[in-house]
Each structure stands twice: as C-alpha cells, then as structure tokens.
Amino acid sequence: MKITIYSPDVYTYGAMLIGGILKHEKHDVKLVKKIDKTLFLKSDVIIFSLYSTLHILNENIKRTITFIKKSRKNRTKIYIAGCVSAYPEIILNELNVDGVIVGEGEITTPRIVKGDKEGLAYREGDEIVINLSKEKPELDHPIPLIPKDIGQQSVRGANVYIETHRGCLGNCTFCQVPKFFGKNIRSRDVEDVVEEVKAFKRAGAKRIAISGGTGSLYAFKKSVNRNKFFELLENVSKIVGKNNLSVPDMRVDYVDEDILTAIKNYTIGWVFYGIESGSDKILRDMKKGTNREKNLDAIKLAKDCEVKVAGSFIVAYPTETEMDYLLTKDFIVDAELDDVFVSIAEPIPTTELCDLVLSMPKEENLLYKIHEGAYKKLGLSEAEARCFDLLIHAEMWKSMPRPLTPQLYNLYLNEAKMQGKDIRDIIELLFKYKDLLLK
Template structure:
C-alpha cells in the first residue's frame, strides 16, 4: 500500500521510526512534514502536540482525505488520549501507545475489534481495544528524509532514541505513562548502524533522546559503563563536537558520566529544574530537592560543562513566594542558558487533573496580573514567563541586553504560551470535566 507518514513541521524520530517499520512491512512509504497526501492510499499522522488537535488546518486536512475515500490513522504522543483525537479530528482510527506492531497490521487488515492498540468510533460509540504489548527495542532502520541535514531541533538534526521509559513520575510529563517506568535500552551496535544511516543522509549533529539520557543501560541503578560506551561510540561516528546528551535528571548523574559528557559531546547539560521551590517540586512529583539541584550544577561545572535549565511557571499552586524562589535559584547559579514554559496540562496527566480541580480565578494561567506589568494586560502566568525571561538574561555569564526587539519578542511569546495553555485547558474541560 502506498502510504505517507506526516509529522507536521519537523521530521520527528517517532515518524521516521514508524516510516521504517511500514517500509519493512513491504509498503511503499514517504515521509512528509507538510499536510499533503499526494497520491498515497493511506495517511498516517504522527502528532506530537496537543495543539495539533485544535488546528483548523489539521481538521480540514483529515476531513478532505477521508472524503476522498482514503483512511487516516493518527498516532504519536497524542494517542495517550484517543477520545480527544477522535472527537476533534475524526480520523478513521487512533493508534494508541507504541505503534510498531499495530500500524502494519492496521494497514494490512484495516480496523478490527480484535486488533490491540487502536481506538475508533463504531455506531457513535468510542471503542478502545486492549493495549498492544510494549514494542521490542530492536527495529528496522528509520525512514530518514533526504533533507535531514537541514533540520535543526535545539541545534541537532535529530534526536535518536537510545532507550525507552523513565524512572521519574513528574506530574506534567507523559513519558513514563506512555512508555512505562521500566528502562528498555537498545543494543549499542544497532544504534551505531542507525547513526551511520543518519550520517549518510547528511545529518551532522545528533542528540541522545529517551527521557533522561543517562538512563541508558539502567537496570535498577545507573550504568556508568553503558552510558560512557554509548557516548564514546557516538563521538567515534560523528565527532565529539557533533554529539549532545542534553536532558538529564539531577539525581541521575555521576562523576564518570559527567566526565564522559565533557569528553565525548558538545559539553552542555540541560537539567529539568522546573522550580526553585521545594514545595512546588513536591507538587510536581520531581523527586528531587533544590539542594540537589544546586549540587548538580556545582558538580557539572567541576567537569567544565555548560549548564542550562528548564523551568515551568504558572503551575496551578505556585504562589508569589514559590516564583521568587525560582528567581533566586537562577540568580544564584548564573545558568548558561534558560528555557521557560507556562505549565501546560497534557491531558490525562496528574497536572491535568489538578487544573480541572482549580477554579479559573485561582489558576495563574487565567488570573490577571496585578503587579508591575499590569499595563501589559497579562495573566499572572504570562507575567511570570515574561519577567523570568528577562531576569534569566541578567544572570547569564555572557552579557544579554534586553533591547526593544527582545522585549517585544518576550512579550509576544508570553502571550502565546498563555493562550496555548488556555486552549488546552478548555479541551480538557470539554472531555474530562
């Protein structure tokens, strides 16, 4: 069957992986980052953001393809809430969870109540079949687009999957709920073969993906040797300044792993700090303390690494004191870079449940800001994003000047993030309240 796998905007690893699986099953398959079905006989949409479900262009595309008599199947992270996908986009079916086994069977035999891991509408009722078993980590090579070398995701052409699962239980994250908390690591030589395939297609820089990079080889404890061997192999194939292993938990580092990151990668770490308040960290289920965060920064810098931090503002229970604690943490650590997001309640996560229990006037995403940015007419969450972005620039080691242009960009992004989160909140309220 002639099939197109569509990953809107960017060629995600998940879309490339499913493309490779479909190709291995004997189908003619193409990968696209635009909403175009061409002459494909079936369309697979790999959607990685809840925002896709509310995109009018996406809805029109699905409707037009189905009107032409061709099936549309949707998978990816959004499949964790299939009722939302069916209700908003109305595809033929949703591939729920890991789709490596389900997608080829769906293409070959269509929708069937005995097919595990699918959701569809039958007679006006939503049917969700029993979940498919976890996919094996051994798989065919992904379908890598010819233009992969031109793609940039935080500086890398692609994030490759080295393992699945996460030992954490963060309330805002769906990774452990989607892939489980057991770590399933891929074979080193299989990853090497995949890296070479990416390189042959023009990729020059790759990042390690899998939730937390240092959990590769994890079996009840951090495996220093496995992580070091992985990074060394990647450096052999790409060169050490073309490898990044960015996303790491502060409680999942060792001196040996930090030294390997310094030796075999671009030398950056991205910690998901999220908040400088121990109270909010407990609310988020982070499983770490602010003291551990400070220690992780110090330990990383002892190995000559650059440290970036990710932070979340506007968590429903975040007070002004909690927010000030986050500002204090950033000022104390003078991070090399900072990434900030307004707390987005991914459906079916504990954060989404908390948002449903929080009245709008008490939720920072809706409550109007009454402080120094009052004239800008921001919500409290938007004001905190705007303020923290400027605050972080003040404490970066290199000088960052907040010009009128930067001010306007920060203001625009703050408003966009607030609006996006309110749209997701409305979606959650529509289906789960």
C-alpha cells in the first residue's frame, strides 16, 4: 500500500515513529513536511499528523483535503492523527476526512489502514462514532522512518527529539500530556534508545534531544530511577558526544544535585524548567504542584551545578491579575535565568484550562480586553501586552542581557501579536464547540 504521512513543517517524532511501523509492515511509506499534492494523489492512504489546534483551522490543509477527496473520491483514504486526535468530534466537523486515529497510534494505525476501526473515530451518517482502542502500546517499536534531510531540521536547536518515555505524573491544567499519554510512566529500554540514536546519527542527525515530558522521570516506577537515567545519558552521550546531546525538559521537583551533575557531565548542560508564573496563587490555579520558592531553589541548584537554566512562563492565564503578573516580573529579576520563553495561555481542548476559558464570558478573557497601559498606542490586547512586556523585561534580567535594539523590539512585538491572534482563533473555534467540550 502507498502511504504518505504529512507532518506540517517539522518531522515530529510521532510521525517518524508511525512511519517506521508502517514501513516494517512492508508498506511503501513516504514522510513529508510540505504539502505535496502530486504525491498525495498517488497515495492509497494519507495520514495528516497534526500537533496543533491551529492545523485544524489551516486553510491550506483544508483546501488540500478537499482537493484530494474531490479528485480521488474513495480511492485515497485520509486520516488525521497526532495530539489533535484527542478531540475527534471537532476534527470530523471541520475537515472532510475518513477518520481520526485517536490517541497513541502504534497498534491501531497498521490495522486501520487495512480497514479496521478500532482506535478510529469516524462518521456514520449523521452520527460520529468514537471507537477507542483497548490497548496501550509498550513502546518497543521498530526504528522510526528517518527522512534524509533530518540533519537540516532544528527543533529548539536539536535535529530530533527522541522519545525515551511516555506519560506524566503532573496535573497541570494547561497540559494535554497526562490525559493523552496517561499518568503511568512507560519507558523504553536503554538498548532500544541507543539503537535508535545510532540510526538517527547514520541518517545525518547530529544534535539529539531526548525527551518524554520530564527527562528525569525516565524509568520511573514508584520513585525516580537515577541509575537508569544516568545509564541512558552516558550511553547516548557516548554516541553523539556531550556537545550534541540535550535533555532539556525538567520539572523543578524532579531534579537534585546528582541529576543536574549528570546533565552537566553528559549533555550540553542546559535545563529547561516550566516555571509558568511568579505568583503562588496562579501556580495553584494551574495545579502546577510547585511554588515560587521551589522554583527559585531549583534554579539556584542548577547554577550551583554549573548547569544553564532556561525558564518558560505563561501569561494571561484566565485568573491572572495585574498583581500576579507583576509577581512574575519580580520572579524573573530574582531568578536571573540564562534564557526565557513566554507564551500566552493557550486552551488546548480537553484540558481544564479549556473548560475554564469556555466557562467565562469571552469579553473577560485578557485576549479580548484592550490594553490601556503603557503600550496603549500599539493596539494590543492585555494578554499580548503582558507577553510583549515580559519578553522585553526578561531580556534585561537574563544572566547575559542583550540591548533592546529596534529589531529585537519588533521581533518581540510581532511574537506577542502572532500568539494573540493564533490563540484568539483557537478560542473562536472552541466556542463553536462549547456545548460539546463542556459536556
């Protein structure tokens, strides 16, 4: 069977993984990150592997699906997969596809392309049938389908993020991971990860990141399994070299001196903490399970271990007051981070944040409130103004501040505006399906 997997702009690990499984089953599989209508028209099956709600709204994707369906009728089946599959009803209402491969697709996708319906959501007349899979994959899959140009890809500086484990113990209200992958941590064998890293290296990948939500939860059973985590880092580092390995994503409550020392010894020596806010009240609202003090302690510990620290922050959470926001600015001054990322709170369908956004009047959402403060002339919403302001503020309080040039100013302004527009578009879509999402 000729199968094409389309993963917009980036070869995601999930798309490569499913590609590898289908190839192992002797299908003729192509993986592309740009729309290729000629290839699509020759395919028996096209899987759109989508990882952002914005993809559902993307006009180019919509038009392409309509074009293929019109030209090929039922000779080409089109399925949607990826994290957007957590909300199949929205997809089946918005896109004219044959079905949505719901959740983790390793077991179900090879069966679905042959006509099976387990793990598939689809239309039957006016009804939408959601046929959830009964099994969860073990993560002992064949080597992914690695594209020839993988060495040219950059995702936060790495050619690829290799998955080492799945699931998260956290409850963060804005995050889809625990619901999508579950709260039990499933981990791959060190040997399997090592073989895969070698395969990526042979295919031209140089810089590898390993991930699974929180790096140090690798091999977690009832507690953190430090030795397995160290074994993993040591083995992967031997293959790619410490300057080409990163294990960026860490929770502040799952690091200690030993873990950070291993990060320093075996990787490029950076951690990336999800700090989110400087306000303890907002951290409680987000169910982050951390607080200002724990965050500052973990940053200090990393610095003491000579590990660089980046922090990501979320602004304009629905309950964030002006005072909460000022506490975040204050935190950034105290933390003196090496790098900072700022996002406006994005409600992903099925998360608690999504329910919260839908249960309040749209006009009260900071993305719809006009900013009346210092940036009034720029015509921003309050959420965009906070995002822009925090990006500039963080630049001044990083360990290595950069002068705020007109270029940097415009870069941050455009970033804040783009985030604001994108998330407003998502919110409009969510309100269209409010009853469905809140049921």
